Amino acid sequence: MSSADEIDPLFLAEAQQLAESLEAALLDLRDRPEDRQIIDRAFRDLHTLKGTGAMFGQADMAQFLHDFETAFEAVREGNLPVTEDLIGLGLKARDHVLSLLSGGPVAPGRPLLDALRALVSSARDGSGEVESSAGQSFGEGWTVSFCLPSDTLILGGRPEALLDELRELGSTDLKPQLDDLPHLEDLDPERLHLRWNAHLPSTVTEDAIRAVFLFYDDGLELTVAGAATPEPVENSHNAPSDVLPQHSVRDSSLMRVSAERLDEMMDRVGELVIAEARLADLAARSGDPQLVAVAEEIQRLSTGMRETTMSIRMTPIGSITGRFRRLVHDLTEKLDKPIDLHVEGQDTELDKTVVEMLADPLMHLIRNAADHGLEDAATRAAMSKPKTGCIRLSARYSGAEVVITLADDGGGLDLERIRARAVDRDLIPSDAAFSEADTCALILEPGFSTAADVTELSGRGVGMDVVKRTIEQLRGSIEIESEPGHGTAIHMRLPLTLAIIDGLLVEVAGERYTIPLAAVEHIIEMPSDKAQEDGATRFLNIRDQLVPFLRMRRLLNSPGHPDAHQKVVVVTAGELRIGLTVDRIIGSSQTVIKQLSPLHAGLKTFSGATILGDGTVALILDVPQLVAFGQTLDDREVA
Known part of the structure; x- marks a missing residue:
């Protein structure tokens, strides 16, 4: 092998x-x-x-x-x-x-x-004997006549394997017909010239006979005659559609491309976008109308190139859910628990890198849900629950993000046991007042486990922290909800792409920052009564709704005084929104995301960096982190 x-x-x-x-x-x-x-x-x-x-x-x-x-x-x-x-x-x-x-x-x-x-x-x-799949008896059997495409040998075909298959079906009198052979001087040793005749028993179905010839399409001459087919049917192209292989007929407009080439293509497009931004900046400074026109045309082309490349890289979440069905099937047997997996939103698309990196975390979460979350059939019956436990995987769009939820209808998390375990491991003080959400999040800590026994599937306290690290590596966030007796839901928020986004360029204290444009809801002038840094409130009334806001100068420890006419950029993450105060709105631009160095990777305020048209670097603000930060800050810390 x-x-x-x-x-x-x-x-x-x-x-x-x-x-x-x-x-x-x-x-x-x-x-x-x-x-x-x-x-x-x-x-x-x-x-x-x-x-x-x-x-x-x-x-x-x-x-x-x-x-x-x-x-x-x-x-x-x-x-x-x-x-x-x-x-x-x-x-x-x-x-x-x-x-x-x-x-x-x-x-x-x-x-x-x-x-x-x-x-x-x-x-x-x-x-005993059962009728054939068609429910028919084929009388005296089948007569088959065929001539394989002449280029079969050139294309790597093996006619002897096909003849063996016919013999295994019960073929008798399998003989070549020599009448149409060319003269010796005209024979091409790389091409086939023989026609074959064969007789097969009536116990064989026509579908089984035609299935032997599935890999010989163009140029095949095939006649199958018998009691079930009084009229011979020429050419296997007319074989019943239900016996054609799923991949035997291909759309000539489709082709396979390796993942490495797609990654390389995206890198090149990213560099093109950066070069286009520099060209646009130089053209604007020069004032030359011809150069400006060329820069605008290249910008249009690079935008189209970016959108095409991004669409190629987008992959539906359904591309990895097949392995989860097999996992649940195996877990049902191993744990002796009847389990159903329901998948919703399989057509939801993300960057292929995100989808590939999600596979292992989701496998672990499904194993945890089956092993720890779902009760056995007897326990569920005693609780008046359906005998079969349910694990539900769903994906949906939410602004610039995709929300993936893995939920079960099991017993839920034991919050008191989690708190006690966290105190034993010195993760929290014994008198700490933790919310339910914070308590649930403790299971994401490295090595944390409340399992009484270590099983083949789980219980060693490894895995959930890896899930958390993977989601954060993808610039996402993870939230856990649980209701005792009714199950647990784990929500993962992830960006649509990791490569290129549309960004809003803003200025704070002379420094430029990029905000993902898809997260921007609207932009307003800072009201004069809220402009002072020592304002008494951190809320704005926007369309009759109170929206908290963060003063970016204070958050970033920027020196100097704020601009007299500050702007508030209202951004959203899921169902939450927050305002970010900035000194100036510069404009929108294509943003190529560059990862931060390991030294700065721990900064939660930023999700990456980008190179601007003049060659300088602008940090990309991490909107979900800022929204979460703004929702939890005490008024006195921001006012």
């Missing part, structure tokens, strides 16, 4: 995608075992994965999948019912394929195949 590094990257990506699709089909089949379309979908994924593996020389994988496919054919024929055992074996077979692709040590796959064959055998012993 080749190592993972030696496998063609395009094949590896295709195989992993097919394996994920197969996993999703098996999990869907668990919920809807009688759904014929899902059965066909799982079989298509199996067959396509097998053929792709054979084409790229992955003989071990292709052979294993061939044997697995043969057993699974019994499901398509109605000879084997869909059970939990079958789904479990199918998922383990999928895992075995991924192990073969990884190139590392692989456990033997024979026990899985033996278990599948035992299922098929027991089903047949119990019910």
Whole structure:
């Protein structure tokens, strides 16, 4: 078996995608075992994965999948019912394929195949022969005539594997037709010229016959004739749609691009935006109308380039939820707790980097919810709860952010136990007055755990602090709500993108700062009665609503006196909003986000920095942190 590094990257990506699709089909089949379309979908994924593996020389994988496919054919024929055992074996077979692709040590796959064959055998012993999936008897059998595309060998096809498949279906009299062979001097050793005829028994379905030819599309000549098809059907292009593989017909306008190239492209666009800003600044200073016109045109082009690149990088949260369904399936068996996972807002899009980094934190939160949050079936019944516990994952847009919530309907957090544990670990003094939100947040501390026993899944106090660090690394925030007896909800607020944003450039005490424009609600003049630094209140009446505000000069410890005509930029984070007082509004601009150095990464006021058109650096204000800070400050600290 080749190592993972030696496998063609395009094949590896295709195989992993097919394996994920197969996993999703098996999990869907668990919920809807009688759904014929899902059965066909799982079989298509199996067959396509097998053929792709054979084409790229992955003989071990292709052979294993061939044997697995043969057993699974019994499901398509109605000879084997869909059970939990079958789904479990199918998922383990999928895992075995991924192990073969990884190139590392692989456990033997024979026990899985033996278990599948035992299922098929027991089903047949119990019910006898069952009709074919179409419910038809095909009389005298099938006559098949085919000629493969002439460039099959050039494209890496293996005709001998196809002939073996036909023989395994029960083909007899499989013979080549030599009448149309060209003269010896005209033979091209790299091209096929033979036509083949075969006879197959009536117990084989037409779908199974046509499935053998799935990987031979353009140029294939195929005729399948028999009792069920009195009129021959030429060309496999007309095969029934339910036997076409999910990835066999491709839109020529689509292509795969590696993540590394997308990252490099985004870096280049970021540098282009910075160069465009410098050009615009130089053009404005020069006063040359032609240079200004060129700068404006380049600005228009760079804006379009940025938007196109950003759209390419955006990925729906649904791209990672498939693995969560498998996790919940496995947890149901391991914990002996019936659990359902409900996902809402799968089409909500974030930057691909954000989505990829979210996968592990969400996996940990789901494991915690299943292990610690949800009660067992007996306890839930005693509490008049549904036997099956529910974990709900939702995603929605909220201004410039996406809010992702992971909630369960379990027993909720034991706040008194959390406080006691925090006091034992000297995290808080014994007489501390903590709010419910602050108490819930204690579970995010490193090493914190209230679990009485350490299990295979959790209880060691690691994980939740990693979740918190990951969310903060993504410039997000995390909040926890819990109601005893009714469950816990963890809300994660994350920016839409980590690369380029539209920003509002402001000035405070001669220094320039950037505020994410998507978070800006409106801008107003500072009322004269609130302009003094020693004002008695920190609230503004905006449209008949009291809005707290922060004096940025005081917050930033800026020297000097404020501008006579200060402005208030009202920003929002979720349902909360706050005003930020600044000396001057400079204007909006494209902002390329640069990460702060490790020395400054702990500053909660700023989320990053950007390079301006004149080459200087402006810090980017962290709006969610400022809003949270403004909501908790005592009046005396700000007035």
